[in-house]
Amino acid sequence: MTSARAPRRTSSPTTGDVPTAAFVVVANRLHVDRVEDPDGSTAWRTSPGGLVTALEPVLRRNQGAWIGWHGAPDEVVEPFVQDGFQVVPVPLSRQELEEYYEGFSNASLWPLYHDSVALPEYHREWWDSYVTVNQRFADKAAEVAETDGVVWVQDYQLQLVPKMLRELRPDLKIGFFLHIPFPPRELFLQLPPRREVLEGLLGADLIGFQVPGAAQNFIRLVHRLTDYLTHRDAITLPSGHVALARAYPISIDAGGFQAIADSPEVIARAEEIRRDLGDPETVFLGVDRLDYTKGLRQRIKAFGELFSTGDLDQDRHVFVQVATPSRERVEHYRRLRDDIDMLVGRINGEVGRIGRSPINYLHTSVPREEMAALYRAADVMVVTPLRDGMNLVAKEYVACRTGNDGALVLSEFAGAARELKQAYLVNPYDINKTKAALLAANHASPEEKTRRMRAMRKQVFRHDIDHWAGRFLHDLSTSEAVIADQADQAG
Numbered sequence: 001m002t003s004a005r006a007p008r009r010t011s012s013p014t015t016g017d018v019p020t021a022a023f024v025v026v027a028n029r030l031h032v033d034r035v036e037d038p039d040g041s042t043a044w045r046t047s048p049g050g051l052v053t054a055l056e057p058v059l060r061r062n063q064g065a066w067i068g069w070h071g072a073p074d075e076v077v078e079p080f081v082q083d084g085f086q087v088v089p090v091p092l093s094r095q096e097l098e099e100y101y102e103g104f105s106n107a108s109l110w111p112l113y114h115d116s117v118a119l120p121e122y123h124r125e126w127w128d129s130y131v132t133v134n135q136r137f138a139d140k141a142a143e144v145a146e147t148d149g150v151v152w153v154q155d156y157q158l159q160l161v162p163k164m165l166r167e168l169r170p171d172l173k174i175g176f177f178l179h180i181p182f183p184p185r186e187l188f189l190q191l192p193p194r195r196e197v198l199e200g201l202l203g204a205d206l207i208g209f210q211v212p213g214a215a216q217n218f219i220r221l222v223h224r225l226t227d228y229l230t231h232r233d234a235i236t237l238p239s240g241h242v243a244l245a246r247a248y249p250i251s252i253d254a255g256g257f258q259a260i261a262d263s264p265e266v267i268a269r270a271e272e273i274r275r276d277l278g279d280p281e282t283v284f285l286g287v288d289r290l291d292y293t294k295g296l297r298q299r300i301k302a303f304g305e306l307f308s309t310g311d312l313d314q315d316r317h318v319f320v321q322v323a324t325p326s327r328e329r330v331e332h333y334r335r336l337r338d339d340i341d342m343l344v345g346r347i348n349g350e351v352g353r354i355g356r357s358p359i360n361y362l363h364t365s366v367p368r369e370e371m372a373a374l375y376r377a378a379d380v381m382v383v384t385p386l387r388d389g390m391n392l393v394a395k396e397y398v399a400c401r402t403g404n405d406g407a408l409v410l411s412e413f414a415g416a417a418r419e420l421k422q423a424y425l426v427n428p429y430d431i432n433k434t435k436a437a438l439l440a441a442n443h444a445s446p447e448e449k450t451r452r453m454r455a456m457r458k459q460v461f462r463h464d465i466d467h468w469a470g471r472f473l474h475d476l477s478t479s480e481a482v483i484a485d486q487a488d489q490a491g
């Protein structure tokens with residue numbers, strides 16, 4: 001991605017030369033990473049995520065801006081232009097990193113929103129820091145957004161921004177999208193600042209969730225904690241402001257993944273991976289961030305049992321697990337890493353022999369092309385989170401199976417399970433049934449695999465990331481008409 005035209009810069013009476021934009025994305029992280037070149041100079045490289053792929057044309061067209069943290073604490077970075085739009089870094093101090101990001105975002109909200117699969121911790125100073133940082137993001141968005149502009153706030157780290165921003169700039173259209181699950185009422189009620197979080201979100205015109213159940217959880221909570229009027233998916237605040245809460249299942253750049261998977265380099269690399277694994281009959285693959293929500297303990301245990309009982313044979317089958325390092329300073333994540341190292345070591349030690357390890361475990365991040373080669377090389381993809389907002393890995397695998405082959409074993413508790421119904425669906429807590437599903441996927445006939453994969457590919461290609469962003473932004477820009485229409489029908 002290269003820079004096209006520079007977004008316009010206008011003067012602000014308060015700060016002088018400030019970039020402004022008609023379309024603004026606000027996210028905890030920027031879509032660019034700082035990289036150091038061999039000569040010691042630094043540059044910004046776009047991390048090729050689905051979100052930026054979908055929003056790049058909108059950002060370019062609208063001379064947009066992306067507001068986010070640049071990844072290093074205690075450092076102020078000036079705005080710059082990349083990929084044809086404005087990048088506006090927001091600073092975080094080391095203490096804010098510990099309290100707002102590692103603390104309230106990732107040790108309170110993250111586990112709570114994922115069914116409390118790890119125990120959430122609450123500390124008042126973490127919340128104070130969350131408020132301070134959210135206000136900083138809201139202030140920045142208020143400074144950057146042009147009159148009557150559109151601001152799209154992303155994810156659980158920034159749930160207070162919609163309300164804060166509306167107070168500063170009532171002229172704006174404000175959207176919010178939650179990338180992770182929204183918990184059921186009984187769990188959310190634990191959260192000490194529960195009312196503040198709800199009110200924060202209700203500042204948006206449109207609040208997007210991954211699945212309809214999450215939007216319903218949200219509306220039920222509004223009922224429980226406030227006396228605001230709700231009608232279907234519309235919530236009316238005493239000020240007259242109306243917020244819509246709806247589901248927009250996120251997706252991937254399916255065409256982009258397919259093109260990478262079909263490139264001669266990736267095809268050759270996939271063959272090389274299989275050769276390096278000893279040309280097994282079946283390659284099972286897991287690819288996840290190393291997160292306790294991903295069900296890695298249960299998954300590895302299931303494979304360990306299948307290898308030790310002889311249902312899988314290390315001369316014919318191999319399980320490759322790639323786990324990206326993630327949030328390594330948070331205690332639960334540290335413990336998980338040690339547990340997985342130990343579990344894999346124990347199984348390979350007990351079942352493996354010289355030159356053969358039934359589990360190939362890599363604790364690393366890999367480039368997109370290598371991901372596509374792994375997907376191509378895998379006969380059975382194993383995606384078994386205990387809870388997941390969507391799970392893009394499952395969709396990426398499907399997009400890369402250009403021969404309509406391969407099989408997907410997928411957790412019922414991933415948002416993706418609502419769309420990928422032809423996967424082998426499992427309850428990841430049920431290790432026996434997970435083992436049975438792994439074997440069923442392995443033994444399915446080529447015709448059966450093709451039938452399932454064709455249907456899943458149709459779904460993923462019809463509902464790709466452009467479809468997702470297009471639907472959300474359309475509904476955001478027409479939210480007033482939708483609300484008026486609903487009011488007419490009700491009245």
Ligand code: ADP
Nearest residue numbers: 287288289322323324364365366371391392393
């Ligand atoms: P989450 O957002 O919880 O990490 P998703 O499955 O929705 O889970 O998204 C993960 C994204 O990270 C996918 O786009 C996937 O390609 C990428 N990814 C996962 N593991 C790795 C890895 N080891 N190396 C590089 N990218 C990875």
Ligand code: F6P
Nearest residue numbers: 028029155179180289326327389
């Ligand atoms: O899916 C939630 C999410 O926060 C994504 O937005 C992000 O890409 C991923 O988890 C990794 O999180 P972090 O930014 O904390 O490394």
